[in-house]
Amino acid sequence: MxxxxxxxxxxxxxxxxxxxxxxxxxxxxxxxxxxxxxxxxxxxxxxxxxxxxxxxxxSKGAVVFDAFLAANENATGSLALPDTGDLGEDLRTLLRATALELADPAFNRTGRALAAEVLTDPELLREYRERLLDPLLEVTRDRLRAAREAGQLRADADLDLAVELLYGPLYYRWLHGLGPLDDRYADQVTQACLRALGSTGG
Amino acid sequence: MxxxxxxxxxxxxxxxxxxxxxxxxxxxxxxxxxxxxxxxxxxxxxxxxxxxxxxxxxSKGAVVFDAFLAANENATGSLALPDTGDLGEDLRTLLRATALELADPAFNRTGRALAAEVLTDPELLREYRERLLDPLLEVTRDRLRAAREAGQLRADADLDLAVELLYGPLYYRWLHGLGPLDDRYADQVTQACLRALGSTGG
CATH class of the missing domain: 1.10.10.60 (Homeodomain-like)
Structure with a gap:
């Protein structure tokens, strides 16, 4: 060819x-x-x-994850998270965008196919972590760390736990088709996370 | 044969x-x-x-999920959740058992294979929901509802969100290999959920 x-x-x-x-x-x-x-x-x-x-x-894994990354960058501008200074507002924006993407039928088809492979192929999981997931979790932790330093989160808030509290429920709902992935749900998860992390705002 | x-x-x-x-x-x-x-x-x-x-x-899906259900029942006694009256204690027990199962190498191998299939096969997802996941989420909501009625949770606590806050982070961490699934993590998630749901105890 x-x-x-x-x-x-x-x-x-x-x-x-x-x-x-x-x-x-x-x-x-x-x-x-x-x-x-x-x-x-x-x-x-x-x-x-x-x-x-x-x-x-x-490798083919490298191509596929760059393809996903490029598609994500087109949809959301970049991997950088919003930082308006208002943590609640920024997390709502982030989770609404995440929910919108998961609810997109086109993403759903490709995303499920890829998630299934990642689950059962340790090498592919490593590539997925390195190219897509870890950078996303890192910028999310950075945003939360800034809020923690500004006194908007509990001083002892665990940032590894925090990102799992943010993304885990959406992912769990998406994987199992448990309910709508819309703005209302994104806002509910945001509010729950802010309460869990001891935000004074939100 | x-x-x-x-x-x-x-x-x-x-x-x-x-x-x-x-x-x-x-x-x-x-x-x-x-x-x-x-x-x-x-x-x-x-x-x-x-x-x-x-x-x-x-169907083969029915056999496999009954097999999973039987294995779970052997490990934890039954699908019934603990109800000591102390919600924090009961959720810690539940999440510690869940983390222990997810961290088990034997479960990990079979569980990942099955989760991958469930992700990409809508009919299998339906069977998984019906036979395994929905009953688990239902008994979990029942336990939380009892706590809500006893005034241990916010009166407006959304129980669909609540079960996703409990199980979502563990599942997300397990799927992506993000960190240890141990008692400490189970307790952290429990505490975060209790804060999010506005428990007075915990």
């Missing part, structure tokens, strides 16, 4: 190929599942050569 | 067959995954005829 490369404008050509590869990877995870996904299939659908993919990514 | 049935003591024979079937189902989910599991394979490993399984269960 390799095609001869003859790019008159390499950087523009690269950006196009990169976008085509990431789009193809996301579509294929939903269509065939991560297990049956291959670099060959991604290359064929994206209309690029295998070697183009291997030049940029070491 | 069917073997002729010639049981001199039908009820004892039935109990032995049932145990063999449930054990075989759990082992096979871990070995081959739910997707490749068949009633034939369960029958072969359990040393019973296929028709014996079909007499008691309508």
């Amino acid at each position: 390799a095609r001869p490369q003859s790019a008159p404008d390499p950087s523009r050509r690269s950006a196009q190929s990169r976008t085509a590869i990431l789009t193809a990877a996301l579509e294929l995870v939903a269509d065939v599942g991560f297990g049956k996904l291959t670099i060959e299939k991604i290359a064929a659908r994206a209309g690029v050569g295998k070697q183009t993919i291997y030049r940029w990514w070491p | 069917a073997r002729p049935q010639s049981a001199p003591d039908p009820s004892r024979r039935s109990a032995q067959s049932r145990t063999a079937i449930l054990t075989a189902a759990l082992e096979l989910v871990a070995d081959v995954g739910f997707g490749k599991l068949t009633i034939e394979k369960i029958a072969a490993r359990a040393g019973v005829g296929k028709q014996t399984i079909y007499r008691w269960w309508p």
